[in-house]
Structure formats: C-alpha cells, structure tokens
Amino acid sequence: MSFDDAPIDPVSAERLVRGGLELRLVDHDDAAARDAWLHADFRGFHESAPSPERLAEVRAHAPRRRITGVYDPAAPLPAEPVATAQSWVAPLTVPGGGTVPLWSIASVTVAPTHRRRGVARAMLEAELRTAAAEGVPLAGLTVSEATIYGRYGFGAATFADVTEIETKRVRWSGPDASGRVRFVGPEQLLPDALRIVDAVRAFQPGAVRYDEVLLGRAIGLYGDDRAALRTVRYDDADGVPQGFACYRLTPTEGDFTKHTVTVQHLLGATDEADAALWRFLLELDLVSTVRAFERPVDEPVNWWIGDLRAARRRRLDRLWLRILDVPAVLEARRYAAATRLVLEVDDPDGFAAGRFLLEAGADGVGHVRSLGDEEASAEASVALPVTELSAIYLGGVSPVTMARAGRITEGTPGAALALERAFAAERTPWLVLEF
Template structure:
C-alpha cells in the first residue's frame, strides 16, 4: 500500500516550468519493477557508478520502494523510457538536541544527465521537493551533498560535520578505560538480529543522525550489491557488556600490504556504541589488532573521544573535515520547538528566506528546563517587547541558511556573526544564542543517504 507522501500529485509549478522546455516531470510507480529499475540505472549513472546487475536492482527496488521517487523525461530522446533526472525523498526522523526527534524530508539521489545540463532541471526538482515537503507539513528538509556549491541557493546549510581519522597504531597505545565486557566475531545474520535496536538507541544520542531504513543495513553488509569482494572481506565484531547484553558492533575491512605484511591498513566501515564502555571496548579492539599499522575511520564525528584515549596524540590525525549533513528549515516554529536548548533565554530572529517558507520575525522563549516556545510575531508592533518587559531580549537578523546551520547546535553563532552572516541588534545577543543553541555532543551523521 502506498503512503500519502508517495502519491501526492507532482508539484505543478515545477512541472509547468519543465514542460515549457519540452520535458516531462512525473512520479515513478515503485510497484512497476521495470520502470523503477530504469530509474535506478539512471541514478547509478548519475553518480558514476557501474551499471547495476539485475539482482542488485531487484534488491534496490525492494528496499526503497517506500520512497517518493520522481524523474524528468525527455520524450524526444533515443531512450525516451529512461529519465534524464532523478530524485528520491521520504519523511524520516531526524535527531535534534535533547535526544528528541523532528520529522525531516530526506532528499536523495539528485542527478541530472550530462546531456541535459543548464535546462533548469535541478532547480525545478529541488524546489518541487521543498514545496512538497511544506505541503506535507514537514518542518525541516535534509540531505547529504556530494557537491558543496549546489544547495545553499535553496536555503540549505551544513549543520553536522564529519571527518576521517587516521591512527598510526604502532605509536598509539591505548591508555583509555578498561572495558568491562567482551567481543565476539559474528556473521551478518546474527548482526541483523541486534543492529536495528542498537542503531536506533545510538541515533538518539547524536543530533544529526536519522532514522535508519531496512535496506541500509543490507547495503552496509554488502547484501545485494555488486561488490562481492568487499562483502566477503567485511568483518563483524559485537561488543557485549558484563551481563552479556549487546551494546555495540563494528564493521571493518583490512587492506593487506603487498610489501610489508605487518603494516596492513584497517578501515572502520561503521561502528556503533550505545555507551562509553562499548565505545572503549570496540575502539581498543581496532587499535590493537595484530599486523595492522594504520586504522582509517571515515565519516566519523569531528570530536571523537578516542583521540584522548591514546598515549601519543600525534599518532592520530583528523583529515577531510567538512560538511556532511545539510538541513533547511521550512517551518520555524515547528523546527525550533522540537529541540531542547542548553541555556534559558529570550530571542527574536528576523529571518530572510527567498523562497518564503521561513521568512518573518519569530520569538523564541527558552525556560530553565531547556524547552522553547516559538511564535511568529509582527516585528513592528511592539508585541515582542510586551512579551518580555522585564528582561533583555536578544535580537538578530539572519538568513534561513544561517538559522538552519545553527539548528543542530554544531555551528557557532559567534563564528557566523564574525563572518558577517548574523547581524546583532542588541549587544550580547550572539553570545546568548551560542550558549543556548550549542549541543554538548557534536552533531554527527554516520551514513550517506
């Protein structure tokens, strides 16, 4: 049975714009295996991946059929049955500060065929997604971007960063806590029994993580993908606490050096730890595997505790630090009231949004428990001042991009103000926003979508 987000009619504004250019925008019926398979082939081509084998397409079709799947067709093309552009979207739970969740519109698989560049297709597709999300009442849109220059024009901004860590294990002896539990090698079937529950527990610990879908774990394990060599090379280790309850797991591979067998490279493909004990047990295991000279850990948090759990901090380097999760606020009151805050305060934000969704002036009043009440107000009516006559109200102006960057608490308001992106109208406002919006744990998303 289709979900409402799958069957909502295609956005008429974008459809009209593309039709004027001789292009047809439409939904893909995900129950039509042949049409959905064609869409997946074009999606893979758009990201320079090999053409999927039929069995891989079958797994994809089954795994993501719940998503709203859109394409653009050129009926004059030689292969008129295949789209020239793709996008996929679905509502998902996004973790926000306070171990709470907000519904986000996840946007994925954005591609345009190189034969159809500069025809306004990408803009039409993204704007259609935002209008659809807004019509569905979803307060935030989110995506992971392969290119950093595309999405700011639509109001998105980086809000959770990621980094690759490299550890020289010949220098980095473990000095962190002694884990209380034990580790076990397990197979994919055993992991599938425990992973969904563990992944959801950990999701709530990090602002920026999203609710995982069933096909994601299969993809991590190499089930139904073309790279069978990688799937066979994957190792899975589970961490159980002292009582025998699973508290974490890790997937890793080892690249064997052709010249020095004692200096192989281990790559941590994915690691989940539900508590600090499991974190120490799993990372110590990675650092101390024999015949490994370097551990690489891509797509990790920019603030990993293990960098403080080794004897030589210079044995660890952080590289490729940069944007990963991009968010875009569509409904300011719903988005800001969904999270908690680190300090009380009274704030007024005047937000500019070229697309109109978040445009306006909003008051945010945060109480001592960290909960916020948000209202849209008339900036010229004096209503804001009347709401807080006895207390200074912080006042700033900023774009929806910058409010979206601040949203998860990983980007500094002070930094944005120094960059000229936030205008402070009352002295001390930016510092007050920083204190309230910051997240005690760096926002992080450990996957691509």
C-alpha cells in the same frame, strides 16, 4: 504517515514542460520504470550500470520512497529519466532528545546531456514545496559538492571526520572494557545493529532514522563487496550487545605487517562499547593504519591512544538542513540556557521568512511566536538568512563565528553569544549513518 505518492509539484512540472521535459512520479511497483530510474541514478554519480543482482536486490528490498524522474520524450531512450530524485520522511533527533520529521532527499542527478538548464533547480524547488505542502517542517540531504545547495536555503549543520590512526604509535590509555568483542555474521548482527542504532539515535542530536535495508547493506547483508567485510559485535559483561563494527583489510605490497584497516562503521550504544571496538581494531596484528569514515568530530578515542598526533583527521560537512517552518522546528528542540531573542529570518523562497520571538525558560522548553505587523518594529536581536538558521539549528555551528564571518547580523550587542549559549547541544551533532 506515508508521503510516497504526494502529488507532483505543478509549478516545477509546468516550468519543465516549457523545455519539452516531463516531471513524473515513478511507481514503486513498476519494476521496469524503477530499473530505468536506477540506471539514470547510477550514471548520474559516475558509477557502472547496476548489475542484474543489484537491480534484483533493489526490487526485493528497497524501502518505499517518493521517487521522481524528469523524462525527455524526444531522447533516444525515453524510458530512462534525464534527472532523478527520491525523498522520504524520517525522524531527526534534535537537542534534548526530541525528533523532527525530516524530508530527506537523495539521488539528485541530472544527465550531462541536460545539465545547467535549470532541471535540478526545478526538482529541488519541487521537493521543498511538496514537503511544505505536506506539513513537513524541515528538509535535509548530504551533498556531493558543498557549492550546490546553499542557493536553496540549505546550510551544513553536522560534520564528520575521516580519521586515520597510525597504530604503531598507539599506547592504549582508554578504559578496559568488561565485556567481549566477537565475530558475528551479518544475519546475526542485523537485529542487534538495529537496536544499537536506535539506542544511539535516542541520545545523539543529528541522527536520522536509518532504514533496515540500508543498515543490512551497511553491515554486509547485501552488496557487491560484502565478502571482504568483517563484522564484530561488542557484548557487555551481562552479554548484552552494545556495539558493532564493520571493517575490511587491505595489504601493503611488499610488507605483510602493514595492512590498512578501513572501518566502514563503528557504533557503540555506550562509551565502553566504543572503547572496546576501537581497541580491538587498533590492536589487530599485521596492521599499521586504521582509517575510519564518518566519525564524530570530537569522539573520545582521541584521548585513548596515548599520542594525540597518532591520529590525523579530515573534516567534511555531512547533514545539510533547510528549515521550512521556523516555529515548528524551534519548538521541537530544547535550549541550554534561558533566552529571549527576536530572530529576523530572511528567506527569498518565502517558507521561513519573518520575525520570530523565541523564549526559553530554565527548563529548556522553547516557545516561538511569529511577530505580526504591529510588532514588526521590535528590534531584531539577530538577523540571519534561513541558510544560517538551518546551519546553527542543531548546535553544531557557532553563531558567534557566523557573526564574525558576517553571516549573522547582531541587532543587539552580545545576541550571537546568547544564541550560541541557548542553542548549545548536549553532544556535538552527528548524522551517525549517512543516507
């Protein structure tokens, strides 16, 4: 189903009109309007203006999305929006291997000339109302600052590490892979990378379907600095591609033996593929540091390097979720323990507010019922804002810790622990590829 041309939200449009601004959908096929929108998007993130090549690339390859802009007819450049956002729907893998349609939001910017007068709020609220009106039960985004989105009900649900490993300290103690690592060109890699990403997505809670165009960019098929990117593929003993890595090398001035490897992506559909690719990078000659972005917070490489302290990790929140339809999202996932809990959800914007009975059997299947007024007196096992329910949804944030932090209130003693046991995921959630 396509949501590209879902209508503009009338409530936000009206609010913006009162400030002399217009909220509009940008036509994917209107090259001039899209170029102007992209200029505003780049400026919003303090990037240089997009080059003519980048504009041509976007025109030729960009996926169809619901693009919105806020326009100021009184501005000297009225065709260039003063605020931008884009959204699309993609499946998010949840514990148990099922998926939930995710209203994915990106490119949220407001021009410095129009900041702090409620434009972002109007756009964000419009996104949430539009998603709910289209029947999409969950919204998600990644953030530039952790202070912006809690007020709209988003909670940080997955995390990732920037990992830096001192290679001279590494003594490989991981498995000896039976396959081979090979250099491949990005054109060759793309179909295999798509299969590998999909294979990982099937078992990795927190993964969101990644667009072919974005993956092409990630592996160096397009993009301004693709010349520096090296791409390798791991083929298993039967010759089947099971993983890939993209990395670049930076020299250290005055010491040719101390290059830094920056790993853009390393993704294995099997643990053996992960091991082979990590080992390949850690054993590169003339290298002293391997720095890898967007790594899972508990990946096995920690136990493959022979010295836990050879690796330093810095954690960042990644995927922020915002539940819009509580029964739909809670029934889409599986539960790790049989449970019966009454959740009282507070949502000032109304989408997710209510009391819900969650019952899950030993088979992990959950049933959720919205409790009507006559049952509203049933004591809640836990009371929590939608922000916290969204944060714990994938099993990557501890309800017990949230209760200790005062963000979840226990109605019955031990309910946070029961929630934690039921919500545990088979793997720590990981977004895999940032959108």
